[in-house]
Amino acid sequence: MSQSLLPECTPLKKEYDACFNSWFEGYLEPAVAAASSQEARAAYSKKKAEEFQAKCGKVWESYKACVQQAVKAKGLDKLLEQAREENPLVDPPPPSTLHK
Numbered sequence: 491m492s493q494s495l496l497p498e499c500t501p502l503k504k505e506y507d508a509c510f511n512s513w514f515e516g517y518l519e520p521a522v523a524a525a526s527s528q529e530a531r532a533a534y535s536k537k538k539a540e541e542f543q544a545k546c547g548k549v550w551e552s553y554k555a556c557v558q559q560a561v562k563a564k565g566l567d568k569l570l571e572q573a574r575e576e577n578p579l580v581d582p583p584p585p586s587t588l589h590k
């Protein structure tokens with residue numbers, strides 16, 4: 491696994507990566523099975539999101555805060571803001587329009 495933006499963030503990154511990878515392994519195969527109906531997929535996704543938050547949420551928030559501090563410390567926050575203004579993210583079209 492790679493290093494984080496600042497060395498101080500790397501232990502949190504490694505902890506988060508390990509947590510996420512463990513959670514994601516248990517997500518993939520059952521997600522395919524749950525894809526049989528939209529209701530089953532939605533229920534499964536909600537359950538897995540809650541599981542992720544319970545298992546990895548705190549370490550994610552800690553890691554994210556560390557990286558956000560590093561971004562500011564390196565002066566990258568202004569570049570990110572400029573990039574977002576020049577190329578804003580747009581919401582994808584609703585799923586009902588994707589399959590027509």
